[in-house]
Amino acid sequence: MKGLRTTAFVSVILLPLTISPVAAQFTGPTPSGNVMTVEQARSQPVDTYVLVTGSIVAHLREEYYTFQDETGDIRVEIPDNVWAGRPVGPENKVQLLGEVDRNRSGTVYLWVKSLAIVE
DSSP, X not given: OHHHHHHHHHHHHHHXXXXXXXXXXXXXXXXXXXXXXXXXXXXXXXXXXXXXXXXXXXXXXXXXXXXXXXXXXXXXXXXXXXXXXXXXXXXXXXXXXXXXXXXXXXXXXXXXXXXXXXX
């Protein structure tokens, strides 16, 4: 009886470990954005996904930065997990996939979902 309880206990502990990797291998659709400039992104409705290319030129505070392309600049929110430990400076050209959003004061910004360094 003791062996059966031990086996059941170990099974319950290990079950989440076997399920997690499967969920991480999702192959279905994910958000993708239309390629556009900052100027075009500013006029998009909230919740629209956009893909912009340019440079991150300043750190404002916490997770907020200024992103700039040839048409202007826009505030972006880049969560720590999106950076993935990569160093990025104003000299790097990056491509951001972000969701258009507005803060309480009406300022348009991009909530960044992914960041790719463009070579």
